[in-house]
Amino acid sequence: MNRVHKLKFILWAVAGLAAAVAAARFVHGLGATTNLSDTTPWGIWIGFDVMGGVALAAGGFIMTAAVHIFKLERLHEVVRPAVLTAFLGYVAVAVGLLFDLGLPWNIWHMIVFWNPHSPLFEVGWCVMLYLTVLTLEFFPVPAEEFSGLAKVRRVLIKARLPLVILGIGLSTLHQSSLGSLFLIMPYRLHPLWYSPILPLLFLVSAIGLGMMMVTFESHTTAWLYRRKPETAALASLSGVRWVLLLYAAIRFGDLAARGQVRALAAADWRTVLFWLEVGAMAIVPALLFSTPRVRQTRGGQWAAASLGVFGVVLNRIDVGGLAHRANGSRLYLPAWTEVVISAGVVSAATLAFLFLVERFHVWEQRPADPGADPHRLPEFDKVGTTWLGVPGVAGRTVYSLGFIFAASAGFALLAPQPAASRGVDLQPVHRARGEKTLWIDGNLDGFGVEFPHERIQKRLGGDASCVKCHHMNLPRDRNSGCYECHREMYLPVDAFRHDWHASPAGARLACGQCHPQGQSRSAAGAKPCSGCHKDLIPAGATIQVKQYRAAGYVQAMHELCIGCHQQMAAAEGKPDFARCGTCHKERRGITDAGDLAAPAEGGGILLPAMSR
Amino acid sequence: MNAAILTDTTKCIGCNECAIACRRVNHLAPDAPRRWDREDGLSARNWTSVVEGPHHTYARQQCRHCLEPACVSACPVGALSRTEIGAVVYDNARCMGCRYCMMACPYGIPRYDWDQPVPYVRKCILCYGRVRAGGQPSCTEACPTKATVFGDRGELLAEAHRRIAAAPGVYVNKVWGERDLGGTSVLAISNVDLSFLAPQHPAGSAPLPETTALAMHAVPFAFTSVVAAMAGLNWIIHRRMTRQAEEPDE
Numbered sequence: 001m002n003r004v005h006k007l008k009f010i011l012w013a014v015a016g017l018a019a020a021v022a023a024a025r026f027v028h029g030l031g032a033t034t035n036l037s038d039t040t041p042w043g044i045w046i047g048f049d050v051m052g053g054v055a056l057a058a059g060g061f062i063m064t065a066a067v068h069i070f071k072l073e074r075l076h077e078v079v080r081p082a083v084l085t086a087f088l089g090y091v092a093v094a095v096g097l098l099f100d101l102g103l104p105w106n107i108w109h110m111i112v113f114w115n116p117h118s119p120l121f122e123v124g125w126c127v128m129l130y131l132t133v134l135t136l137e138f139f140p141v142p143a144e145e146f147s148g149l150a151k152v153r154r155v156l157i158k159a160r161l162p163l164v165i166l167g168i169g170l171s172t173l174h175q176s177s178l179g180s181l182f183l184i185m186p187y188r189l190h191p192l193w194y195s196p197i198l199p200l201l202f203l204v205s206a207i208g209l210g211m212m213m214v215t216f217e218s219h220t221t222a223w224l225y226r227r228k229p230e231t232a233a234l235a236s237l238s239g240v241r242w243v244l245l246l247y248a249a250i251r252f253g254d255l256a257a258r259g260q261v262r263a264l265a266a267a268d269w270r271t272v273l274f275w276l277e278v279g280a281m282a283i284v285p286a287l288l289f290s291t292p293r294v295r296q297t298r299g300g301q302w303a304a305a306s307l308g309v310f311g312v313v314l315n316r317i318d319v320g321g322l323a324h325r326a327n328g329s330r331l332y333l334p335a336w337t338e339v340v341i342s343a344g345v346v347s348a349a350t351l352a353f354l355f356l357v358e359r360f361h362v363w364e365q366r367p368a369d370p371g372a373d374p375h376r377l378p379e380f381d382k383v384g385t386t387w388l389g390v391p392g393v394a395g396r397t398v399y400s401l402g403f404i405f406a407a408s409a410g411f412a413l414l415a416p417q418p419a420a421s422r423g424v425d426l427q428p429v430h431r432a433r434g435e436k437t438l439w440i441d442g443n444l445d446g447f448g449v450e451f452p453h454e455r456i457q458k459r460l461g462g463d464a465s466c467v468k469c470h471h472m473n474l475p476r477d478r479n480s481g482c483y484e485c486h487r488e489m490y491l492p493v494d495a496f497r498h499d500w501h502a503s504p505a506g507a508r509l510a511c512g513q514c515h516p517q518g519q520s521r522s523a524a525g526a527k528p529c530s531g532c533h534k535d536l537i538p539a540g541a542t543i544q545v546k547q548y549r550a551a552g553y554v555q556a557m558h559e560l561c562i563g564c565h566q567q568m569a570a571a572e573g574k575p576d577f578a579r580c581g582t583c584h585k586e587r588r589g590i591t592d593a594g595d596l597a598a599p600a601e602g603g604g605i606l607l608p609a610m611s612r
Numbered sequence: 613m614n615a616a617i618l619t620d621t622t623k624c625i626g627c628n629e630c631a632i633a634c635r636r637v638n639h640l641a642p643d644a645p646r647r648w649d650r651e652d653g654l655s656a657r658n659w660t661s662v663v664e665g666p667h668h669t670y671a672r673q674q675c676r677h678c679l680e681p682a683c684v685s686a687c688p689v690g691a692l693s694r695t696e697i698g699a700v701v702y703d704n705a706r707c708m709g710c711r712y713c714m715m716a717c718p719y720g721i722p723r724y725d726w727d728q729p730v731p732y733v734r735k736c737i738l739c740y741g742r743v744r745a746g747g748q749p750s751c752t753e754a755c756p757t758k759a760t761v762f763g764d765r766g767e768l769l770a771e772a773h774r775r776i777a778a779a780p781g782v783y784v785n786k787v788w789g790e791r792d793l794g795g796t797s798v799l800a801i802s803n804v805d806l807s808f809l810a811p812q813h814p815a816g817s818a819p820l821p822e823t824t825a826l827a828m829h830a831v832p833f834a835f836t837s838v839v840a841a842m843a844g845l846n847w848i849i850h851r852r853m854t855r856q857a858e859e860p861d862e
Contacts (some may be wrong), residue, residue, distance in 0.1 A: 029726065029728050030724075031646075031647070031726030031727045032727070035651075037648035038655070038723050065842070069842050102708075102709020102710075102731040103730065106706075106707065106708035115687040115690040115691050117685045118687060125732055146712055165842045168838060169839040170835075173833070183717075184824050185811035187815075199827050228779070325812065334639065468645060491644050
C-alpha cells in the first residue's frame with residue numbers, strides 16, 4: 001500500500017467508527033453520547049467542528065480575492081483546491097452541526113422564523129448563502145468533464161466575479177459574527193478572550209488562517225501524491241506575517257485597553273493556554289515567515305503554516321468553550337464519542353477531497369496513483385472468469401473492511417455506554433439494620449435516620465399496628481421490609497417482577513395465565529396480583545396500594561412518616577415533633593429548619609426530587 | 613401590568629412546597645439526580661428549586677424573567693419570547709436545539725432534556741397561562757409562609773424597599789433584580805448576599821442584548837462596504853492592468 005491507500009484506509013476506518021457513534025447519538029440522545037451538560041451546553045462539536053471548520057475554510061474567500069480581485073496571477077494554481085477545501089469545509093460544518101443540534105430536522109427553521117437580533121441567525125444565513133456561492137464557484141470544475149454541462153459552465157464562469165465579491169462579503173460577515181456570538185457572554189468567557197472587538201479579532205485571524213491553510217494543504221497533498229508543490233507561488237503568501245503581526249498588535253492592544261495586562265502573568269492554566277494559543281497562531285508563525293530560509297523552502301513553509309493553523313483552531317476551541325469560566329464544579333472534557341464524531345466528519349470530508357482531486361481537474365496536473373502501473377492488465381480472479389476491475393480501484397475491498405470493522409468495534413464499545421450514561425446513577429437501597437431500633441440509611445451515605453421500631457410499635461398498639469405501615473407482603477412473608485419493593489433510592493420501580501414470573505427458573509407461568517386471550521398483552525388487561533396472591537395486601541392496611549409501582553425509597557419513607565407526625569404534632573401541640581430534625585439528626589442544616597407543623601393545605605414535606 | 617415575583621429569604625423555611633407545586637402544575641415527570649445537573653437543583657424537570665446559602669438561608673433559584681432577556685435576543689429562530697405580561701416563554705415548535713440560549717443566559721437558567729432523543733429547552737415560564745387567566749403562579753400560591761409572593765413589579769419593588777427600611781440591619785440594602793442587567797421580573801431581598809445563585813457573577817445594570825446589538829447593527833453596513841470596496845478595487849486593478857498591457861503597443 002502506498003501513502004494514499006494507507007491514508008484512505010485510516011480515514012474509512014474512522015468514518016466507520018463515527019457511523020456507529022452517529023447511530024447511537026440519534027437513538028439515545030445527546031446525554032447518553034456526549035459529556036455536554038447544563039453547565040457546558042456547547043462542546044467540541046461547536047468549538048472544533050463549527051467554529052474551527054468555518055475558520056479552516058477561510059482559504060476560499062482569501063484565494064478568490066487574491067486572484068480574481070487583486071489579480072495575483074501567480075497564485076492562480078492554488079485557487080481551485082482552496083475553493084474545493086472551502087466548499088467541503090462548509091459541508092462538514094453543516095454536517096457536524098446536525099449532530100450537535102438537539103432537533104436537527106428543524107435546521108430549516110432559520111429560513112422562516114427570523115430573529116435579526118441574534119448573531120447566530122446571521123451566521124446561519126451567511127453560511128447557507130456562502131455554501132451556495134461556493135457550490136456555484138466550484139461547479140465549473142467537475143462540469144468540465146461533462147459535455148452536457150458546457151452551457152451551465154459558461155454561465156457560471158461569466159458570473160464568477162459577482163460570485164467572488166458576494167462570497168467575500170458573506171465571509172467577512174460570518175467569520176466576524178462567529179466572534180459576535182460570544183459578545184453576549186461577558187461573564188462566561190474568560191477576560192483574556194472576551195473583548196468587545198471579538199468580531200474584528202475573528203476576521204483578522206480568519207484572513208491569516210486562510211493564507212496559511214492554503215500553504216499547509218498544498219504541501220500536505222504534494223507529499224501525499226508525490227506531486228511538485230507550488231513552493232514559489234506560495235512564497236508570496238508569506239505576506240501573512242503582516243496579518244499575523246497586525247492580529248497580535250490588536251490582541252495585546254485590546255488587552256491593554258481593557259486593563260487585563262496583569263492577567264497575562266497570572267498563575268492560572270488559562271494564562272498558559274493564552275500564551276500557547278497566541279504564540280502558535282500569531283507570534284511564532286509571523287517570526288518564521290519573516291525568515292527568508294523558512295519562507296522559501298518547502299519544509300519551512302509547511303511547518304510555519306501548520307503551526308499557525310493549529311493555533312487558530314485552538315483559539316476557536318478556547319473561545320468556543322475551553323476558556324469559559326467553569327461556572328460549576330466540573331470541567332468539560334469531550335467524551336470519546338464526541339471526538340470520534342468530529343474525526344469522522346473530518347475524515348469523510350478528506351475522503352471527498354481526495355476523490356474529487358483524483359477525478360477532476362483541481363490541480364494543474366491530476367495526480368497519478370503512485371502505486372498503479374498504467375500498463376497493467378485488468379485482473380481476473382483465480383478461476384479465471386470473473387473480472388475484478390482495474391487494479392487502481394482494488395483498494396475498495398480494504399476500505400470497506402476497514403469501515404465495517406471499525407463500525408462493529410464502535411457498536412461493541414458503545415454497548416455499555418448508553419446504559420451507563422443515561423445520567424441516572426441508580427442507587428439500590430440497602431436494608432435497614434437493627435432490631436429494636438432500625439438504622440435507616442438506604443444509600444449508606446452515613447446520614448441515616450434512627451427509627452425506634454419497637455417504641456413506635458408499642459405506641460401504635462402492638463402487633464395489631466403492623467398494618468399501619470406494612471401495606472404489602474411478599475408471598476410467604478409477613479410484614480415485608482420497605483426495601484423489598486422500594487428498591488431504588490429516588491426512582492419509582494415496578495414492584496411486580498415480570499421477568500421472574502415468566503421465567504422457567506421462576507414462576508414458569510405462560511402468558512395466557514395472566515394476559516387474557518385475544519387482548520393486547522399489557523398491564524392494563526392482565527390478571528391482578530390478588531388473583532393468585534390472596535394475602536398480598538394485609539387486611540386493614542392503612543396505605544392503599546393503587547398500582548404495583550413502588551415509589552422511590554426516599555419518597556416512600558417521607559410519605560409514610562410525615563403525615564402521622566404532622567397529625568400528632570397538631571393534636572398534642574408539639575410543633576417540634578414534625579420538624580425535619582426530629583428524624584434527621586445528623587444532616588447539617590436540616591436540624592434547625594423552620595416550623596413545619598402547620599403546612600399548607602394538602603402539604604407535606606418532600607425533597608425537591610420527588611413527586612407526589 | 614408587569615407580572616413579578618418577590619422572594620424574601622428571611623421568611624423562607626426551605627420547605628420546597630414551591631418546587632412541588634411547580635412540578636404538579638406544569639406536569640413535570642419525576643426527576644432524579646443526573647450527570648448533567650448543576651448544583652442548584654434546577655433541571656429539565658425542576659423549574660424552580662430552593663438553594664441553601666450561608667447561615668442556613670434558603671433562596672429560590674428560577675428564571676429571572678429579565679426585562680431585556682439575553683436568551684430572547686440570542687435565539688436564532690425566535691423560539692423564546694417575552695410576553696406582554698413580562699413572562700419569558702418558550703415555543704418548542706420553533707426550537708432547533710442550538711442551545712445558544714443556555715450559553716447566553718447570565719444566570720445559567722435554561723436546562724435541556726439531555727436524556728431525550730427529541731430534546732427541548734426547559735425553564736420557568738412564570739405560569740404564563742395561569743397568570744394571563746387572572747391567577748398567580750403555582751409557586752407563590754403554594755408558599756406556606758408567603759416568603760415568595762406574586763404581584764405587579766412596581767408594587768413589589770415598593771414593598772421590598774418598605775421591608776428593607778422597616779427592619780434596618782436585617783436586610784442587605786439591595787433588591788436583587790431591581791437594576792441587575794436591565795432589571796428582572798423576579799425580585800429578591802435577603803439577609804445575606806445572594807450572589808451564590810448566579811455563579812457567573814453578572815454585574816452592572818447594562819442589559820446583555822446591548823453587547824451584540826452594535827455588531828448586529830454594523831452588519832448591513834459592513835456587507836455593503838466590503839462588497840463596494842471589492843468591486844471598486846477590482847475595477848481599478850483591472851483598468852490599470854489593461855493600460856499596462858496596451859502601453860508597449862503605443
